[in-house]
Amino acid sequence: MSTLTIKNLHVSIEGKEILKGLNLEIKAGEIHAIMGPNGTGKSTLSYAIMGHPAYEVTEGEILFDGQDMLELATDERSRLGFFLAFQYPVAIPGVTVANFLRTALNARRRAENPDDKGISILEFRKTLKAKMDMLKMDHAFAGRYLNDGFSGGEKKRAEILQMATLKPKIAVLDETDSGLDIDALRIVADGVNALSGDDLGVMVITHYQRLLDYIKPKFVHIMFDGRIVESAGPELALRLEEQGYDWVREKYAEPIVA
């Protein structure tokens, strides 16, 4: 069973410390929600997990089944089974959704078996159609250029389709903090629910309790000022919905020294 373990993680961007000693463990089969005010480092955490070069880990560990992830480049982490659904997916004009996914899938297969000849186009079309049906997507979607002119909801769908195709062991979903309508929330939630199971551990970053009406996390964590300060069950998200973050700020904000 796959386990992601994050111990005392410190991460800086351009010399500024953003994560200040973060601890978290995610096991396959578990859905964890990370909530917290803007600017607390939620996206920084997801980039650090994937190995974004601009995010410098100055202290601490990221382990996957005991293996040191910090030694690995982003593509190596991906091939081990890590997946990040971006908060702001990038458009790639000229590359269709289908081509992109087949290339990514073949890279994954070759990582597992260097002799793999790649999935045949016919077989790939069949599995892609099945996944699109599961996610209630129009098949024409596969022929469009990746994220090029996509609506917010379509971008989210494309990310979930990518996740369904690559079948990661640990998926990090970084939600957009504003502007996701209820349909887009449902797309993300239905996708995660359809894919989650004993083999997949999920970390859902969300600003909104609403998403958790559809995705049922086992654990909810509150992030504040670069650390996870509270962890509990889904009731914690309900408390945030009722009371906001003021009590978190009062409890954990560092006093301003004059």
Ligand code: ADP
């Ligand atoms: P969240 O996702 O919780 O809103 P972020 O991880 O995006 O928070 O940002 C945390 C802090 O790091 C913020 O103060 C933000 O301004 C800063 N930050 C994020 N990305 C960069 C970057 N590429 N360069 C400089 N500062 C950044």
Ligand code: MG
């Ligand atoms: Mg963010």
